[in-house]
Amino acid sequence: MGVTLVPKPVEVRETGGSCPIRQDVEVIVSGEAEVGHAAEMLAQMLRQKTGHPVPVETLDEYRENREGIYFLPDPYIPGKSPERYLLTVEPNRIVLAAASFEGFARGIQALRQLFPTAAMQDVKIPLALPCVTIRDEPRFSWRGLNLDCSRHFMDVEFIKRYIDLLAYHRMNVFHWHLTDDHGWRIEIPGYPRLTGIGAWRKGKGGTPYGGYYTAGDIREVVQFAADRAVTVMPEIEMPGHSTAALAAYPELSCTGGPFEGATSWGIKKEVYCAGREETFTFLQAVLDRVMELFPSPYIHIGGDECLKTRWKKCPRCQARIKEEGLVNEEELQSYFISRMGHYIEENGRQFIGWDEILEGGIPPGAVVQSWRGTAGAVEAVHAGHRTIVSPTSHTYFDYGLARTDLAKVYGFDPVPEELSAEDASLVLGSEANMWTEYAPQHTIDSKVFPRLCALAEVLWTPEEERSLHDFRDRMQFHYARLEEMGVAFGPESESKLHMLRYLMRDARAFFGILAQDPGLALMHLRMYLGG
Numbered sequence: 001m002g003v004t005l006v007p008k009p010v011e012v013r014e015t016g017g018s019c020p021i022r023q024d025v026e027v028i029v030s031g032e033a034e035v036g037h038a039a040e041m042l043a044q045m046l047r048q049k050t051g052h053p054v055p056v057e058t059l060d061e062y063r064e065n066r067e068g069i070y071f072l073p074d075p076y077i078p079g080k081s082p083e084r085y086l087l088t089v090e091p092n093r094i095v096l097a098a099a100s101f102e103g104f105a106r107g108i109q110a111l112r113q114l115f116p117t118a119a120m121q122d123v124k125i126p127l128a129l130p131c132v133t134i135r136d137e138p139r140f141s142w143r144g145l146n147l148d149c150s151r152h153f154m155d156v157e158f159i160k161r162y163i164d165l166l167a168y169h170r171m172n173v174f175h176w177h178l179t180d181d182h183g184w185r186i187e188i189p190g191y192p193r194l195t196g197i198g199a200w201r202k203g204k205g206g207t208p209y210g211g212y213y214t215a216g217d218i219r220e221v222v223q224f225a226a227d228r229a230v231t232v233m234p235e236i237e238m239p240g241h242s243t244a245a246l247a248a249y250p251e252l253s254c255t256g257g258p259f260e261g262a263t264s265w266g267i268k269k270e271v272y273c274a275g276r277e278e279t280f281t282f283l284q285a286v287l288d289r290v291m292e293l294f295p296s297p298y299i300h301i302g303g304d305e306c307l308k309t310r311w312k313k314c315p316r317c318q319a320r321i322k323e324e325g326l327v328n329e330e331e332l333q334s335y336f337i338s339r340m341g342h343y344i345e346e347n348g349r350q351f352i353g354w355d356e357i358l359e360g361g362i363p364p365g366a367v368v369q370s371w372r373g374t375a376g377a378v379e380a381v382h383a384g385h386r387t388i389v390s391p392t393s394h395t396y397f398d399y400g401l402a403r404t405d406l407a408k409v410y411g412f413d414p415v416p417e418e419l420s421a422e423d424a425s426l427v428l429g430s431e432a433n434m435w436t437e438y439a440p441q442h443t444i445d446s447k448v449f450p451r452l453c454a455l456a457e458v459l460w461t462p463e464e465e466r467s468l469h470d471f472r473d474r475m476q477f478h479y480a481r482l483e484e485m486g487v488a489f490g491p492e493s494e495s496k497l498h499m500l501r502y503l504m505r506d507a508r509a510f511f512g513i514l515a516q517d518p519g520l521a522l523m524h525l526r527m528y529l530g531g
Contacts, residue, residue: 002130004477005113007170007457008465009136010079019089021046021127022067027056029071038104039071041227045112050127071104072097077135083172083229084137087111089129105229106170110134113168117480140414142388142429143459144173144233145452147444150180150244151265151436153199153211158441160224165487167228169456174225175300175431177235181243181262183210186218186234188289191282193248201244201261210261218293226295233296233352236286239272239336240306246270252279254314265437269309274336275316284343291347298367299344303337304354334360341366352388355380367428371396374416381419381426389414390431395455397447398435405493409454410468429459446490449482450475 003012025046029039036058043054057068074097077086085098085107096111098104114129145166147154163174178185184198195212203209213221225232243262250257254273262268272279290299308329311317321332337357344351345365352367355376362368362385369388370376377387390396394404394412414430432455434448457471472492482489 003114003132003134004474005110005134006453006471006474006478007460008471008474009110009134010462010465011133011135013133015090015131015133017091017131018128019091019094019131021050021052021129023052025052025054026068027054027071028059028066028068029056030073031058031060032073034101035071035073035104037227038101038108039069041105042069042071042108042111045108049115067092069094070096073099075099077103079135079137081137081141083141085110085134087132087134087136089114089131089133091131094129102172102229105167106136106138107134109168109170110136113481117484138170138460139462140427140429140459142173142431143171143456144175144388144429144431145171145448146175146177146235146390146431146433148177148180148434148436149185150177150183152440153183153185154441154444155211156213156217156221158444159221162444163221163225163228163230163232165452165485167230168485169453170460171452171456172230173431174230174232175235176221176232177237178213179235179237179244180241181268183212183261184244184248185212186236186290186293187212187214188286190285191249194245196248198244198248198261201263215293222294231296231298232294233298233300234290234294235300235302236283236290237302238283238340239274239333240267240304241302242272243268243270246272249282252276252282254310254317267305267307269307271306271310272336273314273316274311274332275314275318275320280339283340287340287344287347291344291349297350298352299349300352300369301337301340301344302354303333303357304371306333306356308333331360333357334362337366338363358383369431371433374418377427378416378418381423384426386426386428388428388431389416390433395430396433396435397451398433398437398439401491401494404451406451406454407468407493409451410458410466410471412455412458413463414459430455445488449487449489450479450492453478 002014027039027043029035039056043056046052046054070093072095077084077097077099082100083102083106085103087107087110088095096104096107098107115127147162166174182201184194187195199212200208200210222232243259246253246257247259247261250259252272253270259270311329311332317332324335326332326335337353341351341363350365350367352369355368355370355372357366358368358376358379367386368376368380369390371390371392373391374389377389380387394409415424415427432452434444439447453475457466
């Protein structure tokens with residue numbers, strides 16, 4: 001079939017022949033630091049896959065007749081995105097030119113997909129890449145995955161693995177959901193009970209279940225992502241989804257507690273008290289630490305599914321409504337979000353919230369993540385706000401295949417049809433959302449893949465270049481890459497053909513799931529049998 005990259009590049013021209021990766025291969029770069037860092041990343045990948053030494057050498061100019069892998073900074077590559085790159089594989093050299101470090105990072109991943117899977121599994125087999133010219137850039141600037149690590153704690157190596165998988169598919173945002181009703185996952189100086197109490201809930205038999213990330217863990221993850229040009233954006237939920245924090249510090253609630261970390265799913269009525277000044281002191285301290293650890297230009301503060309039951313009966317909240325000249329509890333939420341949003345902006349960052357933050361009005365710089373369909377995105381854009389469009393209908397990968405299969409994800413367009421071409425410029429892109437109420441760590445692969453591949457192509461490839469038939473053909477080759485990377489992907493749909501292929505693809509994976517989670521394994525079997 002030829003070159004089968006996922007997502008599909010803007011332009012691919014196969015020129016015939018191949019370029020062998022010899023034992024004496026060198027990576028050759030200009031003297032610019034960012035380019036050298038990208039080149040070292042590729043050299044390290046090649047060392048691991050081939051066993052060759054792969055030195056990195058710096059030269060002042062490109063030498064046309066010298067063999068090797070060249071990294072060339074070039075601001076004049078056609079395209080508009082800073083992530084654009086031009087990759088040329090010739091019989092005796094490879095040239096990767098890009099306009100930025102991000103462009104080099106994307107080009108490296110395209111190059112990585114050109115390696116034959118079988119050869120990468122056995123270093124004794126000579127490696128060769130097909131000769132090709134690829135010109136490429138993304139359709140959208142925001143291409144992410146939201147992973148919920150509050151309902152089920154995910155270990156650091158798993159997080160890093162997923163960031164690498166995002167990079168492999170040329171996605172660039174890892175949205176790290178760190179707090180919710182079920183667990184608080186980040187250390188905050190001065191508030192030790194957040195991790196001593198808030199990070200744990202009652203598991204089976206009443207044993208503590210949970211975990212948290214140290215500052216060292218977070219710095220490790222952030223650096224790992226930065227090396228691959230992936231932004232790690234933290235989410236700290238407020239004013240709702242806060243039971244875990246209130247279990248640790250009940251004095252920040254309307255009633256004073258006591259509380260325990262949630263052990264059931266659904267929306268909880270306990271929320272931060274908007275009438276207590278201590279609430280804002282606490283959340284500012286949390287955000288100070290978050291902004292110290294995460295260099296992301298964006299900080300997500302949730303804002304969704306905040307029940308107003310406690311506020312309506314809380315004398316402090318009612319006093320706040322009166323003091324601030326607010327009309328009702330919806331405007332009290334707007335006050336809460338705006339106050340915390342302004343604090344983030346005063347510290348040189350921008351804030352994002354779920355589409356509920358539109359209720360009552362928000363600051364001009366806010367970014368709205370629309371999840372309850374696309375109406376929130378349309379409202380946000382018409383009010384002059386940028387938006388991330390990730391509706392439950394197409395991007396919630398915790399949902400089963402009966403509701404959202406591969407074809408449906410591939411048919412998604414992040415730009416709502418109500419928006420004009422000019423308005424569409426405020427659509428940053430989209431995210432896959434992997435909520436984990438029913439998905440502990442070992443189940444994530446089968447839910448996220450292969451649907452993430454479809455969304456990656458939606459967000460990267462020009463709309464006119466996309467074809468579901470062509471995508472599915474390329475995926476038949478891409479599945480071998482995923483297997484080589486140890487991804488226990490699930491089926492494309494609930495059809496018996498797809499389920500059968502999934503079960504036959506890797507019987508060991510199925511029985512591995514059976515050993516860890518019999519219910520999940522039986523669910524897959526029932527889906528195949530049609531019961």
